[in-house]
Amino acid sequence: MRVRHKPWASDFIAEHSQYAIANPEQYKGKWNEVFGNNNPIHIEVGTGKGQFLTGMSVQNPEINYIGIELFDSVIVTALQKVVDLELPNMKLLNVNAKDLTEYFDANEIDRVYLNFSDPWPKPRHSKRRLTFKSFLALYEKILVKGGEIHFKTDNQGLFEFSLISFSEYGLKLKFLSLDLHNSDFEGNIMTEYEEKFSEKGQRIYRVEAKYMNEIK
Numbered sequence: 001m002r003v004r005h006k007p008w009a010s011d012f013i014a015e016h017s018q019y020a021i022a023n024p025e026q027y028k029g030k031w032n033e034v035f036g037n038n039n040p041i042h043i044e045v046g047t048g049k050g051q052f053l054t055g056m057s058v059q060n061p062e063i064n065y066i067g068i069e070l071f072d073s074v075i076v077t078a079l080q081k082v083v084d085l086e087l088p089n090m091k092l093l094n095v096n097a098k099d100l101t102e103y104f105d106a107n108e109i110d111r112v113y114l115n116f117s118d119p120w121p122k123p124r125h126s127k128r129r130l131t132f133k134s135f136l137a138l139y140e141k142i143l144v145k146g147g148e149i150h151f152k153t154d155n156q157g158l159f160e161f162s163l164i165s166f167s168e169y170g171l172k173l174k175f176l177s178l179d180l181h182n183s184d185f186e187g188n189i190m191t192e193y194e195e196k197f198s199e200k201g202q203r204i205y206r207v208e209a210k211y212m213n214e215i216k
């Protein structure tokens with residue numbers, strides 16, 4: 001993603017700390033207190049400009065959502081949407097996903113969304129892909145037993161890599177679609193990238209991957 005420097009972004013984020021949480025490590029194990037309820041928590045890693053997660057928050061008020069985004073100049077657009085909609089069930093963290101376990105405790109998260117993650121096409125960069133095994137291990141540490149990853153992408157190479165990575169890790173694949181927009185999947189909320197790529201005629205791939213670590 002091309003990231004434009006926005007010098008005002010950090011001030012805007014600081015001014016809206018009820019939505020863009022500063023020092024999120026303080027709330028590890030306490031996110032239900034932050035939201036003021038015990039509803040399930042779903043996170044999106046690489047939220048970008050926030051269209052998907054704000055849409056999900058409006059559609060599902062009984063679920064709490066947390067968007068994780070590395071760049072302040074990008075997350076600020078998501079924050080503007082949350083502020084405009086005054087969403088009580090959505091928070092944003094301007095942090096790097098590699099540090100997820102600093103912010104979330106074991107069993108604290110119910111689902112991870114990955115949407116149009118950076119493909120890192122060069123083989124030597126494969127470890128940076130958000131579906132690489134080290135990231136799957138990270139998600140497993142914060143997810144409930146039997147938690148799920150829901151993944152969408154337009155990138156065939158990343159999708160192929162991710163299916164192999166999920167299955168090698170022992171996740172169970174469900175609801176696999178090689179053409180989401182021409183499938184019977186209902187209630188899809190498009191991300192900014194999804195709109196852009198599907199307008200160009202690209203197919204959208206989607207899969208759900210479930211950790212098989214339930215207590216028997």
Ligand SMILES: C[S@@+](CC[C@H](N)C(=O)[O-])C[C@H]1O[C@@H](n2cnc3c(N)ncnc32)[C@H](O)[C@@H]1O
Nearest residue numbers: 046047048069070096097115116118191192193
């Ligand atoms: C290609 S964009 C997709 C944005 C959005 N999900 C969409 O579909 O429109 C990928 C986003 O993931 C973010 N990202 C990549 N690696 C990340 C990481 N390690 N931690 C947090 N965000 C990350 C990038 O900054 C970028 O905004």
